[in-house]
Amino acid sequence: MTEHDFESIQRIFERASELAPEDRLDFLEEACGGDTKLISHVAELLRSHDDPVVIRAVEQSWPRPVEVVGSTNDSAGRRIGPYRIVRRIGVGGMGAVYLARRDDDQFDQEVALKLISIGIPGAEAWSRFRDERQILARLNHPHIARLLDGGMTSEGLLYFVMEYVDGVPIDRHCSVEHLEYRDRLRLFLDVCSAVQHAHSMLVVHRDLKPANVLVDRSGSVRLLDFGIAKSLEAEQRETLTRTGISPMTPEYASPEQARGEPVTTASDVYSLGVMLHLLLTGRLPYELRGASPAEIERIITSAEPEKPSRVVRSEGGDPALVRALESELDLVIARTLHKDPARRYATVDQLAEDIGRHLDGKPVLARGDAFSYRAAKFIGRNRLLVSAAAILALVIVAGSISTAWQARTARRQAALAEAERDRALVESRKADEVARFLTGLFEVADPTSEVPDTLQVDEILDRGAFRIESELNGQPELQAS
Structure with missing residues (x-):
C-alpha cells in the first residue's frame, strides 16, 4: 500500500463518516469502484470511528510513560521499507520505537524507527503521522534529532525514521555522571535552546520529559519525539477531544493541559520547569503515583509544590546547591511552574537567560530589582574589581x-x-x-x-x-x- 492509496482511503473515509450508517455501503461500493480491499480498509476505519468500545480502549491506553527496554521481540529481523528491525528500544501510547539498520546495500546506517500504534483509530493516526513528519521536516537544530524518512508498511501501519541517538535520558545521565548542579544547568540550557528553536518555528512539543531528552556518548543533548507536537499554524484538531486522548505525560503536564485547554508555548515552559526541578532535586514537584485521573488533575491545577531548596536540604544535599536554590533558583523554578500561564516566563529564551545570568553571577529576572540584591550580585561576580x-x-x-x-x-x-x-x-x-x-x-x-x-x-x-x-x-x- 502506498501513501497515495492511504490518502484515497482517508478521503473516502471522511466522506463516508458524514453519512448515516445505512447509506455507507452503497457509497463505498461506488467510491471504491468495487475494490474489495479498499472497501475493507475504509470499513475498518469506520468501525473504529463508530465503536465506543474501541474509543474507550484508546482512552484507557493513555497515559503510560515510555519505558526503555533492551530485549528483542517478535519484530526483530522484520524489514520495513529499506530498514531491518534490530530490537525494540521504547514503547508508549503513540506506538513503539525500534532500533533498525538500513538494509538496501546502499550504505550502513543505524536509525530509530517508530511505528504508530494500531490502537489509535486509523484516520487520526494518519493525521498525526502526517503532522509530525511535516513538523520534523521544519526543525533543524543541533540538539533536535533529525527526521530521515517516513512511510507506510504493507499492512497499512504508519512509520517514520529518525537518526538514532545512542544515549540515556538526561536525568539518568546527570545521576550516573554525578554532575554538579552548574553542569546540570548547562545541559538544561541546551534543552532550552532546542525547545526555543521549535517555538520559533511555531511548534509546541507538548510532551517534554527526560525520556524525550537523551544525552549521547559525547555529552550532547538531543530532543526527541515530536509525535504529539502541535503546529501553532494549524487548526486545533477535534479528533483529540472527540476520543478523549490527552497528548501529554501527567507528571510533566501543565495545569491547562490537565484541564484540556488549548496549549501554548507556556505549556512547554511549565514542562521545562518540572524537568529542571527533577534535575536539581532528584524528585518531581508532585507525587502522582496511584492517583486517579480526577486527583491528578486536582494536584496539577491546585496543589503548590514544596520549595526545591527544602527538598534538597531535607535529603542532606549539596550545601552549595541549597544556597543557590534559596538565593535564586527556587524563584526561577516557581516562575516556570506558576498555575497561571501569563505569570510564567514569556518565552523559553527568558528562562534560559535567567539560568545563564545565575551561572554568570548576575541578577536573575525572577528575583526582582532590590538594590541590595543587585549590588551583592555585582560584588559577587566582580570580586577582584x-x-x-x-x-x-x-x-x-x-x-x-x-x-x-x-x-x-x-x-x-x-x-x-x-x-x-x-x-x-x-x-x-x-x-x-x-x-x-x-x-x-x-x-x-x-x-x-x-x-x-x-x-x-x-x-x-x-x-x-x-x-x-x-x-x-x-x-x-x-x-x-
Missing part, C-alpha cells in the same frame, strides 16, 4: 586625609612664620626707636647754643623723663624699654 576599587578608594581617602593634614600643618607653620616676622619687625622698629631716643638725649634743641663738654647724669635723666612723657605717650612698650 571591587577589591581593587576598594583599595583604590582607601588610598584616595588616606591620601586626601594626609594632604589635608599636611596643608593644615603648612598653613599653621606659615602663620607662625608670619607672626615671627611681624614680631621681628616690631622688635626692629622698637630698637630703632630706642636708639633714636637715646641718641636724642645727648642732643640740644639749638645747635648754635653752647653745650658744655660734659653732661651731668641727672640732667640726662631729667631730659629723658621729659621726652618719655612727651614723645612716647601711648607707647608703653617703648616706654618700658
